[in-house]
Amino acid sequence: MSASPTTTFDDNNTDTSTLTNPTLVLNCGSSSIKYALISDDNATRITGLAENLGLDTARIKHTTLNGEKLEISIPGGRHKLALQKILELLEQYHFIAVGHRVVHGGREYSEAVRVDEHVLDEVKRLKVLAPLHNPANALGIEAVQAIYPDMPQVVVFDTAFHQTMPPVAFRYPLPKALYEEHKIRRYGFHGTSHAYVSERATEITDASGTHGWLTAHLGNGCSATAVYDGKSLDTSMGLTPLEGLMMGTRSGDVDPSLHIHLKRQLDMSLEDIDTMLNKESGLLGISGLSNDLRTIEQAASEGHKDAELAIEMFCYRVGKYLASLSCALPELTGIVFTGGIGENSVTTRTRILEVMRHFGIKVDVDKNAKLVGGNEGSFHSSDSSLELWVIPTDEEGRIAQETREALNLV
């Protein structure tokens, strides 16, 4: 496939938008592939999702440039087949590069890098740190290589943004050899999202000087980061994405002795405990209903006690973490909320800030109420000690931008 300076087309005679020098962004998960074809000004996009891979219900949901929705069934189809179909759907738009979201870059990578044989080997080798994700990411790279051997590809690591954390934040208080010989340390995740929203907050705030932000990415996965002068200084996720905040199905922090206790008392295997902590805990575990906050909020409004406790615990744990992460920052400008919950749940934002009641934060209730459904804006009142922002995250846009930068296309 060759580069095309400008691809203008009339999609079903209803759209005349342009996709100029588009970059394809791929996010290959263990059973799904999210993709976005993004123009070089990040303004125009085609998006889609392949889901239920490996199952009879495997399918691709594709949204065309003019918003038309297509669904393509690929029963039993796995990553390779799904990627072939996705590339077929997008071929006509002449993309010039592919950027992959890769979950774990270990301590080797602090920025996006162009794929070569060594980088691909590293992505595969780092499966020891991300067994569910890195192999799927490697499959994505290889599938593109097989069809377009000359296509420039870049990997953007979820861990890279956190490589600026100092040892005081990234080391665990464990025997030194575990770090030196086995890379046991805190890495942090959701780096692309924390990088994007903190940079955007710095761009749109009126505050002068160097900015310190607490960024709260609250979605099905949740993490919080302390960012100062554009650098991550500490974050809530650790060696794996299980550490830190309570999430949709993940527990976040628990007593590290829980494993041995459950082994001794209930004879649970390590694998069963791991599954329980990753897939059956968090909002789902406490509410007993769902990992989806909308369902839980609805049940709580109808008097469901466990749903109410799930929300209260979630907010308490986020507020407590944000307060503790503030210790990493020389100065604190404000708090940025993002992710499905952070961008949409007005009451969750309010309750988290109530937990931080000693910080002198003042919420503008009307502004807060309007920040839903992808709106960006601030919601602190003029006498608040800290700024408060909702900034919808744009991981795909950021990956496309880093891909272009890594290839010197900007």
Ligand code: AMP
């Ligand atoms: P994400 O992983 O970023 O897509 O976020 C998923 C989470 O956002 C789920 O817990 C959803 O329930 C939550 N969410 C999305 N929209 C809303 C909403 N309008 N109100 C409350 N929670 C929402």
